[in-house]
Structure formats: C-alpha cells, structure tokens
Amino acid sequence: MKIIRSIKGTRDFYPDEMARRMWLVDKLRQASEAFGYQQYEGPCLETIDLYAAKSGEELVKEQAFVFPDRGGDPITLRPELTPTLARMIASKQNELVFPARWWSFGPFWRYERPQKGRTREFYQWNIDLIGSDSVQADAELVSVAATFLKLVGLKSDQVQILVNDRRLMDRKLTEIGIGQDKKPEMLRMIDRIDKQPADVWEQNVADLGFSQEQIGKIRELLANRELWRESVELSQLFDFLALNGLDEYVRYEPKIIRGLDYYTGVVFEAHDVKEGFRAILGGGHYANLVGDVGGQPLPGVGFAMGDVVVMLVLEAFGLIPEELTHGETVLVTVFNEELLPDSMRLASELRSMGFGVVLAEPEKLAKQFKYADRLGLKKALVLGPDELAVGKVVVKDLRTFEQVVVDRDQIIASLK
RNA sequence: GUGCCUGUAGCUCAAUGGCAGAGUGCUUCACUGUGGAUGAAGAUGUUGAGGGUUCGAGCCCCUCCAGGCACCCCA
Numbered sequence: 119m120k121i122i123r124s125i126k127g128t129r130d131f132y133p134d135e136m137a138r139r140m141w142l143v144d145k146l147r148q149a150s151e152a153f154g155y156q157q158y159e160g161p162c163l164e165t166i167d168l169y170a171a172k173s174g175e176e177l178v179k180e181q182a183f184v185f186p187d188r189g190g191d192p193i194t195l196r197p198e199l200t201p202t203l204a205r206m207i208a209s210k211q212n213e214l215v216f217p218a219r220w221w222s223f224g225p226f227w228r229y230e231r232p233q234k235g236r237t238r239e240f241y242q243w244n245i246d247l248i249g250s251d252s253v254q255a256d257a258e259l260v261s262v263a264a265t266f267l268k269l270v271g272l273k274s275d276q277v278q279i280l281v282n283d284r285r286l287m288d289r290k291l292t293e294i295g296i297g298q299d300k301k302p303e304m305l306r307m308i309d310r311i312d313k314q315p316a317d318v319w320e321q322n323v324a325d326l327g328f329s330q331e332q333i334g335k336i337r338e339l340l341a342n343r344e345l346w347r348e349s350v351e352l353s354q355l356f357d358f359l360a361l362n363g364l365d366e367y368v369r370y371e372p373k374i375i376r377g378l379d380y381y382t383g384v385v386f387e388a389h390d391v392k393e394g395f396r397a398i399l400g401g402g403h404y405a406n407l408v409g410d411v412g413g414q415p416l417p418g419v420g421f422a423m424g425d426v427v428v429m430l431v432l433e434a435f436g437l438i439p440e441e442l443t444h445g446e447t448v449l450v451t452v453f454n455e456e457l458l459p460d461s462m463r464l465a466s467e468l469r470s471m472g473f474g475v476v477l478a479e480p481e482k483l484a485k486q487f488k489y490a491d492r493l494g495l496k497k498a499l500v501l502g503p504d505e506l507a508v509g510k511v512v513v514k515d516l517r518t519f520e521q522v523v524v525d526r527d528q529i530i531a532s533l534k
Numbered sequence: 535g536u537g538c539c540u541g542u543a544g545c546u547c548a549a550u551g552g553c554a555g556a557g558u559g560c561u562u563c564a565c566u567g568u569g570g571a572u573g574a575a576g577a578u579g580u581u582g583a584g585g586g587u588u589c590g591a592g593c594c595c596c597u598c599c600a601g602g603c604a605c606c607c608c609a
Contacts, residue, residue, distance in 0.1 A: 126600080180535080181607070198609085226609080231535080233602065235609085242609055313605080377608065400609070424609025453567075487569035502567060512567090519570075 127230070127238025137442035139241065142270075142425060143223055146243045149266035150221040153258060155245055158220050160202035166194045168201045181228040195227040199244045199422070200380075200407075207248055208413030216249030216416075235396045235427045243399075246420030248407055253351050256384040256403050257358035259419045263388055263399055264364040266423075271437040277398065280371035281386040284402075286349040287375065294335045296328070302379075304328065308340065309375035339372060346370040355384065380404045384419065390431050398431055399423035441494060447474035448533060449490035449498040454480050461501050464511065468499075471530060491516055497533055 124130060131139060150157070169178040183195040196202060199222060207214065222244045230236055245262060247255045260279060267277055287308075291301050307323050314322065323333055339345065346352040352370065359365040368386075376385045383403030390398065401421020408416050432438050450465045452458050458480060465475045476495065478486040483500070490498045500512035505523065513532040514521035524532045 123600080177607080228608075230607070232600095233604090236607090240609065244609095397609070422609055427609065451568085482566075483568045484565075485569085489569085491569045498568090500567075504567080514568075516569075519568090521568085 125238070127232040129237060129239065134442070138429065138438055139425065141439065141442050142429065145269050146221075146223065146266055146423070149262055149269055150245055152265055153219065153262050155219040155221040155247075155262070158203075158206070158222050159224055160196070160199065160206060160222070162196055162225060164194050164196050164202060166192045168205060169194060169197070177228070181230060183227045183229055197226060197228045199224075199226070199242065200246075200420075203244070203246060203248075204408045204413070207416065208408040211408065211413050211416070217255065217418075218246075218248045220248070221245040235430055237426055241425040243423040243425075244420065245422075246407075246418055248418035248420075249416055250419075251405075251417040253354045253384075254358060255419050256351070257355050257362075259401060259421055260355070260359060260368060260384075260386055261362045261364050263386070263401075263421060263423075264359070264362075264367040267367060267388065267398075268364070270428075270432060272431070272435065274366040275391060276435055277367070277388060277390050277431065279368045279386055279388045280374045281346075281352070281355065281368055281384065282370070282372055282374040283346075283349050283352050283384050284375070284381060285383055286345065286352065287372070289348075290339055290345070294332055294339070296332065300327070304336070305375045306377075308336065308373060309377060311340065311373055342372060343370060345372050351384065376400060376402055378402075380406075382406075386421070388423075390434070393431070393434055395431050395434075396427050398428050444474070444494050447476060447493075447495055449476045449478055449486070449493070449495050451478050451483060451486045451498060451500050452480040453483070453500070453502040457501065457503070457506065460506060464499065464501055468529070473533065487514075487516070499529070 129135075147157070166178070166182070166184055169182065177197055178194075182197045184192050187193045203220070203222075207218065223241060225239060226242050227239050230238060232238060245259070247259060260281065263279055267279075284305075287305065288301065291304060296304055303326050304323075307319070307326070311319055320333055323336075324330070328336075346356070356365060356368070356370075359368050374385055374387055376387070381402035382405040385400075385402035387400040388398040389395070399421050401419070403417070403419040405417050406415045407418050408414070429438070448468065450461050450468070452461045462477060465477045468475045476490070476493065478489060487498060496516055498514045498516055500514065500521075502512075505511055510523050510525055511529055512521050512523055513529065522532060
C-alpha cells in the first residue's frame, strides 16, 4: 500500500522528536520567565491585510501561504508573529501594562525551498519587550538570548551573539557621503557581503552607483571591530551585559544589519562559531511597533528563534539529552492470564501514587522486559506466584540489570 | 523562483549495461520466572515514480516527486 505523503516542508514529530521539542520549549520558557516575560499566543490564521502594512514585501508576497476560505476571502497562514503582536498590543493599548514583556512559541509557515535549517512549517520562539526605548531594554533582550544559549549548554566559544546598531551605521554611511536615498541599498549589500566572493560583491556595489572610494571606506568600516566605541548606546549595552555576566557571549560585528526594514536601532543575531549554520536567532530594536495597525507609536525590542537551526546546532554539539521520554514511567509485567488482575491492581495503586505505569500483556517475561527496554523505561516490576504468596514485588532496574525483592509498601522507595 | 548534486532492505551502504547483495537492525528458537552476550533459523525490495533506448537498465536518456548544497529570503 502506498503511504500518502506529507506536505512538502512539513515534519512529523514522532514521540522521540516531540520530546526533544518539548525539552527545547522548556528551556526557552525558563529563559523567558527568568526575566519575567509572560506567554501569549495569537491565531495561526490571519487576513492578508495585517501583513500588507508591516512585513517585508517579499515575506508576504513571495513566502506567505495565502488561499481563499470557503467564502472566497483570502486567508494567510502567519509567516511571522510581529504583526499579530502589534494588533494585540494596539487593541488594548490603554489597558495593558507597559513596558510589556511577552513571549510566544508556535507554528509558522513560509513557502520556501526546503533545505537544511529551513522548512515550510516551523516553530518559532518570539519574545518582545514593548514600550521602552532604553538601552537597558536592548541589553535585556540580548541577555535573554544569551541566557537561553547558556541554559541549553552552549558555550561562548561555540556560539556568539553578534550585535550592531543601525543608528551607528547610518552615521558612518553619512560620513562616507552616502545619501539618505542610497542607504537602504548599501545596508542590504553590507548584510550579504559574506555571501558573495569579494570581487563579485564589489562589482555589484559598483553597479549600484557607489564609487571605488566609497567601497574602500565601507571595507575599512566593516573591518573595524572597535567601531562600537563610537556609539554611546552600544558602549552602554556592553556595560550592561557585563553586569549580567553574559558579555562573553556577545561581540560587536559591523556586518550585522538584518533584512527586515522595521529595525531602527540595535540589531543582533546568534551564530555558531565553527560549523557555519544559519543564524540561530535574530532580532533588534524597532521604533514603532503598532503605528501601522492604528495604535499610538510604541517602541520596543525583540527577537525570534526558529526551532530548526537551533536543534541542528545543539545536535552538532551533542547537547540534546538522550533520554527525554518515559523517564519516570515504570512497567508492570503480567505473569500470566490468571495473575492479570493482581498486576492490574498493582498498576492502579502505583498510578494513584503518582507514577506513570505501563501495564504489559501476559506474554513471556522476556518479551515484556524487551518491550520495556525498547520503550526506554528504567524500571520494571514483576508480580509472580512467588511474590504474590509472600506479599512482595520484584523491582528490576532495567539499566543495571539488578533486581530486588521488596515489600509492597516499600515499592516507592525502591523506584527512586 | 534560479543553478548544481543525490535517491538501492527499517538504517548505513555495495553491485563494469548481464542472477539485486553486505553490515546492522528486526522476528522466532536454544531459554515455559527475566531484555545486554553467543549460536541457529527466518522475513523484508515494483532499486523514489512514470516513460524511453537496448537482446537485456539499479546503472544510459526524458519527465515528475523527494532530499541535499549554493542563490533568493530569513527563524
């Protein structure tokens, strides 16, 4: 029989993979809550109008899944969360407490060519601090990101958060004599300088009408690791990060610009240092979150992290725990048909004591143990005629192969 | 959306245009109260799909599908 294929770019999460995802969520929840952020969620379906105002052109026109509903109205599967957040904030702008610290984790869809680190359906952690324009706020979000990286076990020599400030770059471009109208083009080119060979890049920049002198100065600019000292904001940002003890995870990088147009200040991306994966997370400061959806102007800072790349990185560094499923679940064997009621009662008792219990079926004990082993369970109980006669139970450790005979009331202690 | 590469057993891979294989895993038994080992036996394939060339195609050609890599974009 032919199995009907899943939609291109989607993934099935079998129990082991689901356990890994939930482990990831647990970590990012910890990082979020460590800074007092509250979880929220919006709909996965939105109108196309919501994105028309805010998102990058390409993100909506080329990459969003859009299809008519049964009434013929266009429905969009959300390609990002920020516009939804903007609406939610704008709708209750007068009753929410600001600055608002919110985080979310959920599915998103983008019609892209699937490849390593990129799927069409992915999960994304979004976290934003809305209603503050301070450097403190910027530093806080970078700190949340660094805290997360630390929590999952990544070291600062494995992964780095690269930071820049668009205001600083804007000033430097002015100094080089690049007019306001040409800046977006130049910023785009800077953003992708490492993706093209040096000569190709220079040719492309020259084709846009920039002079050789300007190109030279841009190269100089991008090689200057100390450029951040010219920015009051970045200097302060690094001070704050040092106070949080997280500065080793963060470094200045003048090439970081980021594609989305709404970033107006500090921008940052986390990358692995050696393997060259895609960006693990990315975000920045925006001047006006809700203006385009009809609210009063509100600044903020936030970032997003997809589940795909971070899991690839964690996998590469061997940081995903092996045994995530069934840790505390025990197996109660069934000696034979006659003793099934006794095993069932035992299982029931254990459940009422808070244990997860898998009740086996009456087969050869060897099969039952093998089943427990393959499920990844750590303990198995045997209740046979011998044990039943003396009111005891065999508790077997499936890892060490050791087993002990214990009284019924001592089961809990032996399951620790 | 563009270019290039790949697709053989559950997994990793072999097979000059000439009988589809190995390792591993899986099932059963040795072992009717015990899953790690050992030994024995066994099952599993429309070689991604469809078409073409050929006496003959896993291998060559075309189309499609899926995956990977680089663009594009970005989490």
